[in-house]
Amino acid sequence: MTRNTRTPHSASRNALRAAIASFILLGGMAAAQQRGGTLTVGLGYDIDTLNVYSTGFLGDVQAAVVEGLVAPDAKASYVPVLATQVPTVRNGGIKIAADGKSMVVTYRLRPGVKWSDGVPMTSADVKFTWETVKNPKFIAESKDGSEDIASIDTPNATTVVVNYKRVAPDFMSTLFTFGIFPKHTLEGKDLNTDTYNEKPLGTGPFMVKEFRRGQYVILERNPYYWRKDSKGVQLPYLDGMVFKIIPDSNTLVTQLRTGEVQMAYGVPYSQVTQLDGVPGLRIVKNSVLSWQHLDFNLKTIDAFKDPNVRKAFAYAINKSAISKALGGYPTPINTVVVPVFSYTNPAVPKYDYNLARAQQLLDAAGWKVGADGIRVKDGKRMSFKIMAQAGRSTDEDAEQVIIASLKQAGIELQPDNKSGVAFRDARYKGNYDLFYGGWITSADPTYSVFYGSKGVNNGQGYASGKIDTLLDRAESTLDPVQRTAALRDFQTELMTDLPSIPVTSNPSMIAITEKLGGFVPNPTNMTNFVNSSGWYLNK
Amino acid sequence: MNATHLLKRLVGTLPLLLGVSLLLFGVLHLAPGGPLDVYADNPSVSPEALAQMRTAFGLDQPLPVQYVSWVTAFFTGEWGYSIRTARPVTQEIVERIGPTLILGGTAFVLSLLIALPLGIVSAVRRYSGIDYLITFLSFLGVSMPVFWLALMLQLLFAVQWRVLPSAGIQTIGSDSVLDLIHHLILPACILAFASVAGWSRYMRSSMVEVLGQDYVRTARAKGLTTGRVVIHHALRNALIPIITVVALDFATILSGAVITETIFAWPGIGRLFIESMNGRDYPVLMALMMAGSLALILSNLLADLAYAAVDPRIRYE
Numbered sequence: 001m002t003r004n005t006r007t008p009h010s011a012s013r014n015a016l017r018a019a020i021a022s023f024i025l026l027g028g029m030a031a032a033q034q035r036g037g038t039l040t041v042g043l044g045y046d047i048d049t050l051n052v053y054s055t056g057f058l059g060d061v062q063a064a065v066v067e068g069l070v071a072p073d074a075k076a077s078y079v080p081v082l083a084t085q086v087p088t089v090r091n092g093g094i095k096i097a098a099d100g101k102s103m104v105v106t107y108r109l110r111p112g113v114k115w116s117d118g119v120p121m122t123s124a125d126v127k128f129t130w131e132t133v134k135n136p137k138f139i140a141e142s143k144d145g146s147e148d149i150a151s152i153d154t155p156n157a158t159t160v161v162v163n164y165k166r167v168a169p170d171f172m173s174t175l176f177t178f179g180i181f182p183k184h185t186l187e188g189k190d191l192n193t194d195t196y197n198e199k200p201l202g203t204g205p206f207m208v209k210e211f212r213r214g215q216y217v218i219l220e221r222n223p224y225y226w227r228k229d230s231k232g233v234q235l236p237y238l239d240g241m242v243f244k245i246i247p248d249s250n251t252l253v254t255q256l257r258t259g260e261v262q263m264a265y266g267v268p269y270s271q272v273t274q275l276d277g278v279p280g281l282r283i284v285k286n287s288v289l290s291w292q293h294l295d296f297n298l299k300t301i302d303a304f305k306d307p308n309v310r311k312a313f314a315y316a317i318n319k320s321a322i323s324k325a326l327g328g329y330p331t332p333i334n335t336v337v338v339p340v341f342s343y344t345n346p347a348v349p350k351y352d353y354n355l356a357r358a359q360q361l362l363d364a365a366g367w368k369v370g371a372d373g374i375r376v377k378d379g380k381r382m383s384f385k386i387m388a389q390a391g392r393s394t395d396e397d398a399e400q401v402i403i404a405s406l407k408q409a410g411i412e413l414q415p416d417n418k419s420g421v422a423f424r425d426a427r428y429k430g431n432y433d434l435f436y437g438g439w440i441t442s443a444d445p446t447y448s449v450f451y452g453s454k455g456v457n458n459g460q461g462y463a464s465g466k467i468d469t470l471l472d473r474a475e476s477t478l479d480p481v482q483r484t485a486a487l488r489d490f491q492t493e494l495m496t497d498l499p500s501i502p503v504t505s506n507p508s509m510i511a512i513t514e515k516l517g518g519f520v521p522n523p524t525n526m527t528n529f530v531n532s533s534g535w536y537l538n539k
Numbered sequence: 540m541n542a543t544h545l546l547k548r549l550v551g552t553l554p555l556l557l558g559v560s561l562l563l564f565g566v567l568h569l570a571p572g573g574p575l576d577v578y579a580d581n582p583s584v585s586p587e588a589l590a591q592m593r594t595a596f597g598l599d600q601p602l603p604v605q606y607v608s609w610v611t612a613f614f615t616g617e618w619g620y621s622i623r624t625a626r627p628v629t630q631e632i633v634e635r636i637g638p639t640l641i642l643g644g645t646a647f648v649l650s651l652l653i654a655l656p657l658g659i660v661s662a663v664r665r666y667s668g669i670d671y672l673i674t675f676l677s678f679l680g681v682s683m684p685v686f687w688l689a690l691m692l693q694l695l696f697a698v699q700w701r702v703l704p705s706a707g708i709q710t711i712g713s714d715s716v717l718d719l720i721h722h723l724i725l726p727a728c729i730l731a732f733a734s735v736a737g738w739s740r741y742m743r744s745s746m747v748e749v750l751g752q753d754y755v756r757t758a759r760a761k762g763l764t765t766g767r768v769v770i771h772h773a774l775r776n777a778l779i780p781i782i783t784v785v786a787l788d789f790a791t792i793l794s795g796a797v798i799t800e801t802i803f804a805w806p807g808i809g810r811l812f813i814e815s816m817n818g819r820d821y822p823v824l825m826a827l828m829m830a831g832s833l834a835l836i837l838s839n840l841l842a843d844l845a846y847a848a849v850d851p852r853i854r855y856e
Contacts, residue, residue: 040711046814048624056623056818139595139625143588192625213634214806216711242711246804254693254705420817421572428576456586 033229037537038240039516042252042261046214046245049197052179053133054140059178061217061243063529066179066202069107069126069160070172071531072443072524076289076340078172082121082180082203083107086172089478096167096478102150103167103478107176109158114224115182116207123154126176128183130162133175138191145174169478173444177526205236205533217243227533237518237536256281262513265528269327269394275511284510285329286521286528290440291338292330292398292503299430299461303382308361310498314351315358316409319503322401326394330504335491336447338505340523343484345491351501358409367410375410383412384433387426390419394506399436402503430459438506443524447471447487451494462499513537544855548843552836559832560613560825564606567824573598574622574819596622609825619822623815628826631811635795638708639807642800643792645723646730651785654735658742663769665747673739680736689729689802696725706804726803730796734788741784745777752776778849786842793834794827 041060049055052062059066069083078086087093087105095104113121132138134146148168153161164171182201186194199208205227206219220240227235244261246252253271255261257278265286267275276283294317296304303309319332334351337344367375367382375382388399396417403413413434418426426432439450439457448471449455453463470493474486494500510521510528518534574596575589593599597608612619618628661673697705703725704710710718749755750773758772759765795809808827815823847853 046810048818054625136591137595139592141588141592143591147587193620197625212806213631214638214810215708215804218711244707244711244804245806246706247810248706248802248804250690251693251706251802251804254690254698258697258701258705260697260705260707421576421819422570424576425572 033233033237033517033536034539035233035237035536036239037237037539038242039238039263039513039535039537040242040244040261042246042255042264043243044247044249044252044264044266046247047211047217047243050200050208050211050217051140051191051197052200053138053142054192054197056141058525058527060527060529061208061219062179062200062202063204063527064206064219064241064532065200065204065208067204068177068179069109070177072177072522072526073531074520074522076443076524078177078443080110082110082113084110094478101166103164105162105164105171107160107162109160110226111158113203113226115184115201115203116222116224117185117201118224119182119184120157121180121182121203122157123160124157125180125183126160127152127154128187129179129181130175132181132186132191142174142178145171149175167476167478169475169483170442170444170446173442206238206241209240215245219243225533229534235533237534238532241532256511259513263511263516265508265510267509267511269329269509272327272329272509272511280514281511282514284512284519284521286508286510286523287331287338287340287505288440288508288523289338289340289443289445289525290438291333291336291505292395292436292438293336294402294501294503295435295437295460296499297430297433297435297460298499301384301433303367303377303380303384306365307498308365309367310501311351312358312361312365312409313406313411314498314501315354315361316406316411317402317501317503318353318405320353321405322398323504325397325401326504326506329509330398330506333502333505335495336450336500336502337445337487337491341445343487345488347488348491348495350495351498355408362409362411369410373410374412381412382410383414385416386413386434386436387423387432388415388417388436389423390417395436395438398503402436426459428457428459430461432459435460436503440525443526446475447490448475451490451499460499464493464497464499466493467497515539541855545840548840552833555836556829556832557610560610560829561606563825563828563832564609567819567821568602568605570819572819574821576819609822613825613829618826621815621820621823623818623820623823628822631823632808632826632830635806635808635811636793638805639793639795639800639809641719642723642726642730642805642807643796645727646734646796647789647792649727649731650734650738653731654738655742655781657735657739659746659769659774661739661743662746662750663765670743673743677736677739680732681740683732685729685733685798686802688732689725689799692725692729693802706802708805726796726799726805730799738781738784738788741781742777745780746773749773749777775849779846782842782845782849786838786845787835789841790831790835790838794831 043060045057047061048057050062052059052066055062067081069081070078070086071081073079080086085091085093085108087107089096093106097103109123115121130146130149130152133140133143145168148164148166148171150163150165152163155161179202185201186196198211203226205222205225207222209218209220211217218240221236225235229235246255249268252264253267253275256264256275272283275281296310298304323330323332333339335345335348362375367377370376370381386399386403388395399415403415406413416432427435427437449457451458451462451467452471453468467490470486470490474483474490477483512519515538517536517538522528522530575592575598597605620626621628621631624631657673661670664670693705696703704722708719708722755768755773758768793808795807795812797809797813799805800807800809801813811823812827815827843855847855
């Protein structure tokens with residue numbers, strides 16, 4: 001385990017203890033990694049399909065079964081999996097056309113990799129994956145990137161040459177990272193209804209033995225798995241994994257306490273202290289790639305069109321009080337790029353809690369305190385509706401703190417929380433005054449979907465020519481220096497304009513049995529299970 | 540009731556179901572959002588992919604067209620495919636109906652076996668210590684939230700004493716009936732608790748009323764034992780209101796117990812409904828609600844039959 005000296009945010013004492021514990025565990029147990037044992041994992045949602053490209057959830061189970069060419073590691077940077085190296089411009093894996101308008105990506109596949117039925121995996125499978133995902137008849141949510149590719153050449157069994165129509169710096173966060181389809185079992189099948197959706201065939205450390213809907217998935221060791229440990233022992237160490245579906249978070253915690261499940265992620269903050277005291281369990285803090293934010297509706301609310309009003313809101317919100325209300329686990333942030341990323345900008349304009357400053361700004365903007373303590377301008381009270389996702393207790397608690405904070409500055413907020421599809425619909429269309437929520441991204445976030453004037457997730461109606469230009473620059477270059485510079489400028493510009501106030505970055509709390517060794521949390525959308533071959537259980 | 544009457548009643552349910560389906564379809568589509576909005580959580584789903592899916596599911600058609608094509612398919616037995624899982628709706632439901640019937644059925648029988656004697660005892664021994672105790676317990680049962688009771692019992696039986704599993708329908712890999720019963724105890728008892736509380740109150744008040752009737756006094760005057768009076772003369776007459784209440788609850792068995800199933804990770808219809816509702820999975824939702832409506836209509840019919848069986852004065856022409 002390498003120590004991450006870059007991590008700027010304060011880890012809680014628990015996480016630190018866990019990190020040290022796992023450090024000792026990994027160091028001390030290097031000689032004692034043993035094969036065998038089954039890990040039981042509790043999942044908080046009902047799996048719809050085990051097809052990585054069509055599931056509506058992040059594929060936890062799938063990540064242990066299906067592999068991609070590359071995968072993000074614990075620090076959200078890509079490492080090779082079925083490819084022997086991550087293609088970059090420097091290593092010749094990416095070649096940009098002379099006109100700078102298209103690119104060719106070459107993957108060298110790992111020789112000797114077999115599907116879990118023993119058939120060799122080749123470049124033909126990679127090409128087949130692209131053709132399948134691109135096929136309009138295949139109903140899937142994750143088709144991203146398939147339209148960017150013009151053609152794929154497979155000069156031999158271990159070489160894949162992908163010809164891109166454009167320079168796509170985010171190419172690794174989509175298509176071939178999600179997973180590769182087996183051509184020999186899927187060719188000519190209708191993937192919408194095929195049994196693949198219940199029993200996917202992959203090259204990963206485990207394979208699906210049984211999937212009972214609404215109950216569990218049993219995974220067992222893939223006898224043909226390609227990865228070996230440093231001593232040449234074939235991985236995975238575990239005989240298998242069982243994923244139990246437990247939709248109620250209280251029951252999930254109960255099952256952790258009784259030992260009926262040995263691992264669960266996304267444990268509610270309020271239960272963490274309780275679980276930390278359970279013998280045999282440890283808590284690991286996973287700084288996932290998500291950030292909480294308060295968005296202004298710039299389409300319909302005139303008051304929010306004044307940048308000084310937005311800044312006053314930012315000064316009036318006590319971010320550390322929010323963190324405290326959530327058990328101290330969230331980290332207050334100043335920019336929308338989470339601290340894990342190297343291009344996060346520590347020098348953005350900051351709005352530390354300063355009530356006097358907020359009041360000054362509002363006074364200067366013409367919002368005077370009225371008789372009932374709420375500010376008024378031109379006969380309009382400073383009273384808005386704030387939307388959060390109903391039933392998401394961490395968000396609802398944070399919302400309460402925000403309401404209380406802003407009350408101090410003479411701003412009245414009324415909660416207007418919505419759930420499920422109604423919530424998403426409102427968020428998409430901007431049917432709110434203020435919206436508090438969180439975004440989670442892949443290891444290669446495309447920020448234009450949130451803040452670009454045509455962004456699909458830009459429900460608030462924010463439009464800035466400067467931001468569009470900067471994001472366009474960042475999202476069309478493969479040069480890391482240029483990309484970092486553009487993204488840093490984007491953050492400075494966004495935080496000056498402040499259409500959205502970044503509030504905290506909320507970690508995901510994982511409870512695991514102390515017997516499990518080799519576990520490293522993964523902050524990306526490829527889930528914690530993306531490389532589970534090195535996990536082992538101590539007897 | 541003769542066969543012709545039964546047939547007439549059954550045929551009469553068809554237009555009723557059709558009307559119900561129109562209402563359900565309308566309400567469902569009036570609710571904000573649609574089945575594809577689940578993908579909105581994922582910023583990597585492109586608008587093109589969404590448009591493609593909309594066409595594939597026929598969601599781009601005008602509502603009346605969608606309704607007509609759904610209704611004709613539904614009544615010809617073609618229930619379509621789930622949007623969420625891409626599996627046939629019938630398969631989704633068939634898989635979930637077993638666990639729901641096991642849980643709901645057990646709780647139902649358990650409730651009947653406990654509620655009726657409790658109500659009778661309470662009525663016969665009116666204003667005695669035992670009546671007050673039963674009354675107290677049933678108010679407790681009616682007012683106690685299911686989820687709270689469930690959490691407390693999980694804590695006691697699974698965490699503290701470790702005698703029962705906290706959730707699930709079976710130990711993974713085990714298909715024994717004993718194991719199933721082991722898993723069934725907690726959820727079935729909790730589900731039964733609320734019904735027992737309600738039903739025993741109905742039983743008590745209905746019994747109290749009947750016990751005050753002249754014919755009961757006559758029976759007592761003839762010198763019959765209390766037992767005979769209660770069982771032979773009073774009970775049958777007191778059952779009619781109970782049948783109404785129980786029949787209504789009977790229909791809900793098929794709809795699943797949403798809260799209990801969720802807390803106990805029980806793979807039943809209730810959970811399928813919630814997941815489908817959250818995803819606006821129209822085909823599954825419509826099928827589930829239609830099945831629920833049919834169950835309600837049929838249980839009303841059953842109640843009518845039961846009235847006639849219990850009380851020979853009731854006849855259907």
